[in-house]
Amino acid sequence: MAAVDVLDDGFGDNLDDPKKDSYDSTDTLQNQPPPDVQYNWVDVTTEFFEAVKGLELGELLHDDLFGLFEAMSAIEMMDPKMDAGMLCNRGSKSALTFDQAVQTGALKLQDITLPEQIGIIDSTLACLVSWLEGHSLAQTVFTNLYLHKPHLIEERAIKAFSICIFKIVDIIKEFVNRALVFEEEDFQLMVYGYRLVPDVSEQRTVGMLKEVEEDLHRRIRNKSTDPALVSEHEDTIALYSRIKFMRLLYQALSSLGRREPLGLGDCQRLLSSCTDLLQNMQKTVNRGVQPTTESDHPSIMGFDPLVNQRLLPPTFPRYTKIKSRAEALEYFEEFLNRLKIVCKITNYSSFHNALDFFIDFSRHGPCILSRSILQLLYLPQSNKVFGTLSFVDVLRDAAKNFIFPPALMPKSTLLNNPQAKEYVDTFLNHCVRPFGNLIQLCGHNRARQRDKLAHLLEDFATLQDEAERVDAYLHNLSLKSDTPRPHLACFGTWILYHTLKIMIMYLLSGFELELYSTHEYHYIFWYMYEFLYGWLVSALTRADNFLIEQEEIVVGHKGRGAKKNKAKKKKARPYGREITVYQALQNICGGLYKAMVGFRLDGKIKLPHPEFDNEQVRYEHRFAPFASLLTPPPMQYAEFRDMTSLVRYDQPPNSTALYLQGCQHFHKARTLLENINSPDQEVNDLLKVAKTNFVVLKLLAGGHKRDSANPPMFDFTSHCHFPIIKLL
Known part of the structure; x- marks a missing residue:
């Protein structure tokens, strides 16, 4: 780097010269025209090192010809990590292939000791996990040389294990590839030319593992009383646990991967057995041979982290x-x-319950493999739920159970009209793709979900328009029938409910992904408080009332015998619990919004310089995906400013008044949440947020730390979307 030295390779000069385009292997350097420019090279090594003494470590000299772009380019070019091949050129040790390692004695094919076998298995499992976390097979699993030619291995346990690893890799690849919920940062499918032993069947693989198991089990039963053999006996048990674990895991994944819907009882049994074996594996994790030096890669016999380095792309x-x-x-x-x-998931026949299951499962950040398996269990085909149920029929039942539209009621005369039946069937068929995308979206990682939620809103905007037209047509048709019933906003309310939930998911994901600056919190919480949760409660209340009305009509047709439990039915609100939770969330958002405005009035929220940051631009960017919707109508920035301006009051509220209003919101949220029977973890977490923030705002309203210049801290540890306010 120090010497100004350039290697002239013939590619840098006269790039525009057409005479040089036809250079091929028959040309010689003597045939090429001499360069027009003569260089007089000067060695500046000594002068360079003297000059850089004036720079601190990590400091770069800025020059007209050496700015930030050139500096970053230089750093990237000189960093060995930026070129996969650089690692191969370091040091004198070269990576050995399988055959070379066997010839030099670095790789044993037989007489592998028990600790060595345990170490090889555990290290390979560590590589498998690293692959599942997004790294390439070439840098993880295939650094195990035993996997390069498993048929040549003479040690039965390692041979069976190696083939099983290949089969498991193949199954995992198929799961992830079929589910299509992975991104480049999640998973890498490339196998770099390795054949995943397709010539070995599932039955043969299981049989090989069972043979090794039985052999190890016989050795365990023949326990020797010799104290010197105690360690060997424990190693045998440890190896037995690992071989059996691999067999059961392979069988469990195979049963999940079969296309035909089989009972999952056997799979659950296999998984439980795997868990039991895993406990013994964890206890004996130190029995395997350990590497002599600390490294980020396995360095025991059979592993070479650089063996596939040349297979990696030049990126x-x-x-x-x-x-x-x-x-x-x-x-x-x-x-x-x-x-x-x-x-x-197979226990959830209702679409709404299944969707809630998907959303809740995704919230815990599961791995790509479990997300993919969930997708394939529920929707192995885009139009078949569980592989047997028509997705259209599942959505028909979902709409029916949500609001009981007259068109979907038993013995409805509306669908006797061919045109009406066609409208309803067409609408439900159009619902398949957006709702299927919503299910698939839950299988992506949390960051990608946010982008896909924004695009999904466009599809639901189209569905909203179609739902309103279908409702209007059915309503007019129903009024002319012998049993007139209102049909306005039935399908429309169902679609609106899901649209609002998607909008809320989109905004809340910004907190989870830490995308919002603190000074943006007030309009995010305001939007959810004033509009989204309010609209959601309204939609559910409408569905709630409509359901009860339809049930009363059905009961009326059944006669007096069915009226005995009428009083009880009136008390049981179908969406009572859900409405209560959303009302509590609306009040929590209201309390946080009022608190944020109070902090801004007190100067406790650091605002960006207006010359470099425009609130309107931020606002419009945050709510841009809502622009395609007609219901609820998008709230423009000017309307937000008008609705939240404090000057519209005769006596503008001060921060104390706002803190007190926030207290009232949190108190109401607490009251609502405490009235919920059998609260789950989500309700308990929200209750903690409401209780704590009530106390904090009560203290602030009383003047606590009013003179403190320290900004408040927003703690998202109790709940990832709704923070607890802490005063510093």
Whole structure:
């Protein structure tokens, strides 16, 4: 770097010269015309090193010809991590292939000791986990040389294990590829030319593992009383646990991957057995041979992190740090627990319940594999739920159960009209793609979900328009029938409900992903308080009332015998709990909004310089995805300013009044949440937010820390969307 030295390779000169375009392997350097420019090279090494002594570590000299762009380019070019091939050129040790390692004795094919076998298995599982976390197979699993030619391995346990790893990699690849909920940062499908032993069947793989299991089990039963063999006996148990774990895991994944819908009872049993075996694996994680030096990659026999380095594309490679063995086993424990939860999706025949299951599962940040399996269990085909139920019929039942539209009621005369039936069927068919995308969206990682929610709103805007037209047509048709019933806003309310939930999910994801600056909180909470939660409560209340009216009509047709429990039915509001939760959330948003305005009045929120930051631009950017919707109508920035301006009051409220108003909101939220029977974790978390913020705003209204210049802190640890306010 120090010497000004350029290697002239013949590609840098006269690029526009047509004579040089036809250069081929038959040309020689002597045939090329001499360069027009003669260079007089000067060695500046000594002068350069003297000059850089005036710079601090990490400091770069700025010059007219060496600005930020050139500096960053220089840093990138000189950093070995920016070129995958640079690692291969370091040091004298070269990566050995499978055959070379066997010839030099660096790789044993037989007589592998028990600790070595345990170490190889645990290190490979750590590589498998690292692959599932987004790294390439070439830098993780395939750094195990035993996987390069598994058929040549003579040690039965390692051979069976190696083939099983290939089969599991193949199954995982198929899951992720079919579900299509992965992004480039989630998962890498490329196998770099490795064949995943397609010639070995599932039955043969399981049979090989069982043979090794039985052999190890016989050795365990023949326990020797010799104290010197105690350690060997424990190693045998540890290896047995690992081989059996691999077999059961492979069988569980295979059963989940079959296209035909089979009962998941066997899968649950296999997963439970895997969990039991995993406990013994975690206890014996240190029995495997350990590397002699600390490294970010396995360095025991059979592993070479650079063996596939030349297979990587000539781009900036992601630095790969392989998980430790203990971390990998912990990952598998969490993965097995997630799979047990995923299998429960088959219990949710209702679309709304299934959608809530997907949203809740996604909230916990599951891995790409469990997300993919969940997608394939519910929608193995785009138009078939659980592979057997028509998605159109599932959505028809969802709309029917949500608001009971007269057109979907039993013995409805509306659908005797061919035109009306065609309208309803066409509308429900048009619902398949947006609702299918909503389910698929829940399978993506949280950051990507936000982008996809914005695009999904465009599809729901189209559905809203169609739902209103279908409702209007059915309403006019119903009024002319023998049993006239109102049909206005039935399908429209159903679509509006989901549209509002998507809008709220979009805004709340900004808190979860830490996209909002603190000075933006007030209009985010204001929008949810004034509009979204209010509209959502209104839509649910309308559906609630409509459901009860339709039930009363049905009961009336059944006669007096069905009227005995009429009083009880009136008390049981179908959406009572959901409405209460959303009313509480509306009040929490109202309390946070009032608190934010109070902080701004007190000068406790740091505002950006208006010359470099425009609130209107930020506002319009945050709510841009809502512009395509007609209902609810998007709230423009000018309207927001008019509605929130304090000068519209005869006596503009001060910060104390705003803190007190915020207290009232949090108190109301607390009251609503405390009235919910059998509260779940979400309700308890919201209750904690409401109670704590009530106390904080009460203190602020009383003048506590009024003179403090420290800004408040917003703590999202109790709830990822609604913070607890802390005074510093």
